[in-house]
Amino acid sequence: MRRGRSIMPACNQRSINRCVVMKILKIKSINSIVLVFLIELTIEISAQxxxxxxxxxxxxxxxxxxxxxxxxxxxxxxxxxxxxxxxxxxxxxxxxxxxxxxxxxxxxxxxxxxxxxxxxxxxxxxxxxxxxxxxxxxxxxxxxxxxxxxxxxxxxxxxxxxxxxxxxxxxxxxxxxxxxxxxxxxxxxxxxxxxxxxxxxxxxxxxxxxxxxxxxxxxxGGTCSVLANDQNQQVVLPTVSASSLQGVGSTAGSQGFTIGVNCPAGVALHATMTDANSPANTSNILTLAQGSTATGVGLQISATDRAHVVSYGADSRVAGNNNQWFVGGNATSPPTNHIIPFTVRYVQTAAAVQPGTVRARSTITFSYQ
Structure with a gap:
């Protein structure tokens, strides 16, 4: 048997990524010629x-x-x-x-x-x-x-x-x-x-x-509503003598009031009180308003079912507002009429107390969560 000539087409390695090389081998036999094709692949990989x-x-x-x-x-x-x-x-x-x-x-x-x-x-x-x-x-x-x-x-x-x-x-x-x-x-x-x-x-x-x-x-659109008679309240405290205050932080005289809020089913009610005379106030003492003649005193408000007095925060209904507190209700609550009891009292804020009139203003913002 005698091997014939190999045929190899030209490959341009610069312009293509794949080059096919074909080899044809002629093999003589008694009655026929058998063509065998061998395929080779050349793959070019450039730096780019x-x-x-x-x-x-x-x-x-x-x-x-x-x-x-x-x-x-x-x-x-x-x-x-x-x-x-x-x-x-x-x-x-x-x-x-x-x-x-x-x-x-x-x-x-x-x-x-x-x-x-x-x-x-x-x-x-x-x-x-x-x-x-x-x-x-x-x-x-x-x-x-x-x-x-x-x-x-x-x-x-x-x-x-x-x-x-x-x-x-x-x-x-x-x-x-x-x-x-x-x-x-x-x-x-x-x-x-x-x-x-x-x-x-x-x-x-x-x-x-x-x-x-x-x-x-x-x-x-489900919202709560404050009872009409509770929306704008004027709370009058009793008259007390300066001597009833025994030092900074001591308290005297008190008056209670309530705020009623009706809520639909599935509402968790929260509240924030704001010092209307000093909106940035975050303490638990309400500052005195114009028209007050007494000095060395302030006011404290507490919810009577709470263990501590209310601290004030921004007038905002955003969940988690500073000094916001939980009133009641949850996602499975039925329609509820919340009656929130409060107490307001005098508190001594300075070493010397000057007798006179006391005026202060507070607002309350409810958040339905």
Whole structure:
């Protein structure tokens, strides 16, 4: 048997990544010629394609928060709506990157913060507009080691190091919400640019935007109401002598009053008292108003079923407001008429007490949770 000539087509290794080489062997036999085809593949890998093999990845393509239902009584500026969305991960995997490759990351916003800052879980977040009045959103952006992302900042990392961005959103009320259904359209929230640089030259660039999907907020109309006769009360304390106060912190004279609140089923009622003369006051002493001539005294208010006097807080119905306290009720409560008993009394605030008239004003804000 005599082997014939091999036939090898030309291969252009510069312009193609795959080259097919065919060899034809002629074999003589007694009555026939048998053609045997041997296929060989030659794959070209250039330096640039090696860099591109460093893998960009993305898990999840849209942020979504399930439909939310809240009561109108608990939706005020700063009230958090719903839960955190699902997570979108995007980043650059550098396991296949050459040693001299770096990745640049830059996160950019689509809109300007509203000015409202929310504290959630001990972290502060800027709030951005959704396009729907009194509803905004905030974002949790984390990088490797759960380090927060700074916007409009170029971050360089060795391509072999972990490099990713994790995005979530949550909605928040930026003002009071009346009963009704609010449909939030989807929109872009953040874009992240990724640049791969090898030997000082950019060899790859991608700009990926994260978007949240449309969702809905339903605000129910079930609210509580204060009894008409209790809405504007004037409480008159008894006259006491200055000598009945025996030192700073001592008390004298008292007068009781009640406030009645009717609530529908399923409401947990909370309350905050505010010093109308000094709204920033968070102590348990009510400051004196204009027209008072006595000095060295103040007023304390306590709920008679409470072990301590009331401390004052901001005039806000937001859940967890400073010095807010629980009145009663829960998600399974029937319709309830809450009668809240209070006692107000004089308290000495300075070493010297000057007799005179005492006037003070307080408001109470109820939160339906």
């Amino acid at each position: 394609s090696s860099v591109l093999a460093c893998g960009f990845f993305e898990r999840g393509n849209s942020l979504f928060v399930p439909w939310m239902t809240v009561r109108s009584g608990v939706t005020d500026r700063g009230s958090i709506l719903g839960q955190w969305s699902n997570v979108i991960d995007q980043g650059y995997s550098g396991r296949a990157c050459p040693a001299n490759t770096v990745v640049l990351r830059r996160a950019s916003l689509f809109r300007v913060p509203s000015g409202l800052i929310i504290n959630d879980g001990g972290e502060n977040y800027d709030v951005y507009p959704t396009g729907i009045n009194n509803i905004g959103y905030y974002m949790r952006l984390l990088g490797p080691n759960n380090i927060g992302i700074t916007f409009e900042q170029d971050v360089f990392r060795n391509a072999h190091d972990a490099n990713f961005v994790r995005v979530q959103i949550k909605y928040v009320a930026t003002g009071p919400l009346n009963p009704g259904v609010y449909t939030l359209p989807g929109r872009h929230v953040v874009s992240v640019q990724w640049r791969v640089i090898s030997n000082g030259a950019e060899v790859f660039f991608i700009n990926r935007a994260s978007t949240y999907s449309a969702t809905r907020v339903t605000v129910t």
